[in-house]
Amino acid sequence: MASATTIGHTTYGKTKSGDEVLLYTFTNRNGMVMKVINFGAAITSINVPNAKGRLTDVVLGFDSIEGYESNPPYFGVTVGRVANRTEGGKFIIAGETYQLSINDSPRANHLHGGFKGFSKVVWKSEIKDDKVVLTYVSPDGEEGYPGQLTTHCTYQLTDDNAVVINFNATTTKSTPVNMCNHSYFNLSGKEKSSISDHSLMINADAYTPVKENLIPTGVLCPVQDTLFDFRHPVVIGDRLDDVGGFDHNFCLNSKQLSDCAARISHPSGLTMEVYTTKPGLQFYSANFLDGMVEGKNKLYYEKHGGLCLETQNYPNAVNVPTFPEVVLHPGQVYAHTTIFKFLSN
Numbered sequence: 001m002a003s004a005t006t007i008g009h010t011t012y013g014k015t016k017s018g019d020e021v022l023l024y025t026f027t028n029r030n031g032m033v034m035k036v037i038n039f040g041a042a043i044t045s046i047n048v049p050n051a052k053g054r055l056t057d058v059v060l061g062f063d064s065i066e067g068y069e070s071n072p073p074y075f076g077v078t079v080g081r082v083a084n085r086t087e088g089g090k091f092i093i094a095g096e097t098y099q100l101s102i103n104d105s106p107r108a109n110h111l112h113g114g115f116k117g118f119s120k121v122v123w124k125s126e127i128k129d130d131k132v133v134l135t136y137v138s139p140d141g142e143e144g145y146p147g148q149l150t151t152h153c154t155y156q157l158t159d160d161n162a163v164v165i166n167f168n169a170t171t172t173k174s175t176p177v178n179m180c181n182h183s184y185f186n187l188s189g190k191e192k193s194s195i196s197d198h199s200l201m202i203n204a205d206a207y208t209p210v211k212e213n214l215i216p217t218g219v220l221c222p223v224q225d226t227l228f229d230f231r232h233p234v235v236i237g238d239r240l241d242d243v244g245g246f247d248h249n250f251c252l253n254s255k256q257l258s259d260c261a262a263r264i265s266h267p268s269g270l271t272m273e274v275y276t277t278k279p280g281l282q283f284y285s286a287n288f289l290d291g292m293v294e295g296k297n298k299l300y301y302e303k304h305g306g307l308c309l310e311t312q313n314y315p316n317a318v319n320v321p322t323f324p325e326v327v328l329h330p331g332q333v334y335a336h337t338t339i340f341k342f343l344s345n
Contacts, residue, residue, distance in 0.1 A: 004028070004029050004130075004159055005026050005027060005028045005029075005130045005156070005157045005158065005159065006026070006027050007024055007025065007026050007027075007127050007130065007131075007132060008024070008025045008027075009022050009023060009024045009025070009127065010022070010023050010025075011023070012037050012039075012065055013064060013065035013066075014065065015039065015065060015069060015122065016069060019122045020122075021037055021038060021039045021065050021122060022037065022038050022125055023035060023036070023037050023044070024036045024037070024038075024125070024127070024132045024155075026132075026155070026156075026157035027157075028157050028158065028159045028161065029159045030049055030159065030161060031049050031053065031055065032046075032047065032048055032049055032055075032157065032161050032342070033045070033046075033047040033055065034046050034047070034155070034157045034163060036132060036155050037065075037068065038122055038123045038124070038125040038134055039065060039068050039069070039121075039122050039123075040068055040071070040076075040077035040078060040118065040119040040120065040121070040123075041077065041078035041118065041119075041123050041134045041136070041153040042061075042068055042075070042076040042077040042078065042119070043059060043061075043076040043155075043163075043181065043183050044059075044061045044062070044068075044076055045057050045059060045061060045296075046058050046059050046163065046183075046340075046342075048161065048270060048342045048344070049344065050268060050269060050270055050344045051269055051344045051345055056187070056188075056189035056268075056270060057189055057296075058185055058186060058187050058189060058270070058272070058342075059075075059076060059183045059184060059185055059186075059306075060073075060075050060076075060183075060184040060185075060186065060295055060296070060301055060305065060306045061075045061076050061184075061295060061296055062075065062294075062295055062296065063295075063296055063297070063298075067294070067295070069120075071119065072293065073184065073286070073288070073289060073293060073301075074112060074119055074182040075182070075183070075184055075295070076181075076182065076183045076184070077118070077119035077181075077182050078118050078119060078134075078153050078167075078179060078180075078181055078182070079112040079113055079117060079118060079119050079179065079180055079181075079182050080112075080113050080117060080118040080138075080151065080167075080177065080178070080179035080180075081113050081117070081118070081138060081143075081145050081149060081175065081176065081177050081178070081179070082110070082112075082113060082145075082176050082177065082178045082179075082318070082326070083112055083113070083178050083179060083180040083182070083282075083310060083312045084111070084112070084178070084249070084282060084310070084312060084315035084316070085104060085107075085109040085110065085111050085213075085214055085215055085315050085316060086100060086109060086110040086111075086176075086315075086316055086318060086319070087109055087213070087215040087316050087319055088102075088108060088109065088110075089101060089102045089108075089109060089110035089144065090319075091176065091318040091319055093146070093174050093175070093176075093318075093327060094174065096146075098144055098145070098146060099144055100114060100143055100144035100145065101114035101115050101143045101144055103115050107213040107214060107215075108213070109213060109214070109215065110143075110144075112182070113143060114143030114144070115143065116142070116143060117143065118136060118138070118151070118179070119182070121136055123135060123136045123153070124136070130156060130157075131154050131155060131156045132154070132155045132156075133152060133153075133154045134152065134153045134154070134155075135150070135151065135152050135153075136151045136153075137149070137150050137151070138150075138151060140172065140173065145175050145176070146173040146174065146175045147171040147172045147173030147174065147175040147330075148171065148172045148173075149169050149170070149171045149172075149175060149177065149328075150169060150170050150171075151167070151168070151169040151179070152166075152167070152168050152169070153165065153166070153167055153179075154166040154167075160341070161341060161342040161343070162339050162340065162341040162342070163339065163340040163341075163342075164337070164338075164339050165181050165337070165338045165339070165340075166335075166336070166337050167179045167334070167335070167336040167337075168333055168334055168335045168336070169328065169333070169334040170328075170330075170332070170333055170334070171328050171329070171330055171332075171334075172330060173330065174327055174328070174329045174330070175327065175328055176317075176318040176326045176327050176328070177326065177327075177328045177334045178312050178313040178317065178326050179312070179334075179336060180278075180282075180310045180311055180312040180336075180338070181310070181311075181338060182308060182310060183308065183340075184286060184305075184306030184307065184308055185264065185272060185306055185307055185308070185309070186198075186305060186306045186307070187264060187265070187266035187268065187270045187271075187272065188266055188268065189268075192299060192302065192305070193305070194237070194302070194304045194305060195236055195285065195286070195304055195305070195306060195307045196235075196236055196237030196240060196304060197235065197236075197237060197266065197267055198235070198236050198264050198265065198266050198307070199233040199234065199235050199236070199264065199265045199266075200230050200233065200234055200236050200262070200263070200264050200283070200307075201230055201231070201232065201233045201234075201262060201263040201264075202230035202231070202250050202252075202261070202262045202281060202283060203231065203252060203253045203254050203259065203260060203261050203262065204223060204230070204231070204250035204251050204252050204253055204281070205222060205223060205224075205231070205251070205253055206220040206221060206222055206223060206250075206251040207220070207221060207223055207228045207248050207249060207250045207251060208220060208221070208248065208249045208250075208251065208280075208314055208315070209221050209248070210247075210248065214247060215315065215316050216249065216314065216315050216316055216320070216323075218320045218322065218323075220251055223250075227239050227242055227243050228243075228248065228250070230250075230262075230283075233263070233265065236285065236307070240285060240304060244287075245285050245286075245287030245303075245304070246283045246284060246285040246287075247282070247283075247284045247285070247287060248282070248283060249280045249281070249282050249312075249314050249315050250280065250281045250282075250283060251279065251280060251314070252276070252278075252279055252280060252281055254275075254276070256277075257275050257276070257277050257337055257339070258275070259275070260273050260274070260275060261274045261275060261276050261281055261311065262274040262281055262283075262309050264307070264309070269344055269345045270342065270343075270344050271342070271343040271344070271345075272340055272341065272342050272343075273339075273340075273341045273342075273343070274309050274311065274338070274339070274340060274341075275337075275338070275339040275341065276311035276336075276337065276338045276339070277335070277336055277337045277338075278311045278312050278313060278336055278338070279313060279314065279324045280311070280312050280313055280314045280315075280324075281309055281310065281311050281312075282308065282309075282310035282312060282315070283307070283308070283309060284307065284308040284310065285304055285307050286301075286303065286304050286305055286306045286307060286308070287303065287304070288303075289301045289302060289303050289304070289305050289306070290302075290303060291303070311336075311338045313326045
């Protein structure tokens, strides 16, 4: 995807430990603007022009670095080494048992890389042509993971209003890797609005049901004749009360990057399509937002105030042999592309 996007950068602030955080601003020829910081390799805003050219910020987030340093909902950040939940924080590789940090209470799981995952560090960053490349070297043993993992996250904004995210990583020891971007979307652009009026399509014939601790049972269940059938557009609010909120992985039918994995639309005419090279997509309807997190413009985000479409491997895959492989070995390269493409009418 060729792009004539311009990129500028400025200081965003300093962390509590005094590290400078940089803000990168992408602007394409349509006037679409994306902002990224190198703390947590996070997307802080995506302003998309509607049919009348008016910009709409479609992601939840904060106004300052202080918010991103705390950030219990993981707004906009890159999560890793392993996104989602690892049951009990344990796994076995080549006969050796590893214990990760436990930061998902009260369920006693490891979540999104632990207490100091990729979302809690300052990444090295640089502009390369029409991209921003962020780099983080995770040391051997960080949060319990084996091996030194050298990781790159690359952001690009194209002139057809697509946000392209590329992850890659190499390791010195065999280790699970499953990174993703954790942006919360609300296409209304209204901070106090629910995603109940959004329509959602997920190109998946099966999903992974979960136990009480939100860990998949290990079985793939057909979506046919269930509340998890999003193969045709469904108004999310029609399902929320019956399910009690979504936080489930869907097993994508898409086999290549050009296949649409998911699509969300808002009555205003704004649509976002999702493309990915990964086999799974976690649909999370912001069930744990509770009106206690102060976001942009000093407003508090309510339950179901946004939604995440996290492209990744299946949750807890390191402990389920039938799930797609999640362990990266020395000499291999982890590669993962996700595209969020915006359309308006």
